[in-house]
Amino acid sequence: MISQPKMVRILAxxxxxEALIEQNISYPDTALMVFNKQQSEILKKHGVKQEDFKATYNYYLNHIAEMDKLYEVVVDTLSVxxxxxRAAQGGQPQEQEQAPEGMVPAPVQ
Structure with a gap:
């Protein structure tokens, strides 16, 4: 199973x-092809096999409370x-990344 911090970074x-593809590609078939390629690249970047990612994701699907905790950190990571x-674009102060109690925030890469 993939560790929680790594899974958070991968999902983020x-x-x-996914959001960038939705904004920039209007053809569903093309968007799906691009998404699949990008997902493969993300997994490669993190040194994770597709099978391991799927197995870990399926574990979380079968343990909804843990999935909820995982996605709390994913959402926090995306917000940070x-x-x-935005800070880099407009000079706004940066927020400190915090995770729900008992969870570790994923570092920004």
């Missing part, structure tokens, strides 16, 4: 790419990333 990267991008 996947959701970021967004804040940092």
């Amino acid at each position: 990267d996947i959701h970021t790419v 990333r967004e804040s940092r991008v």
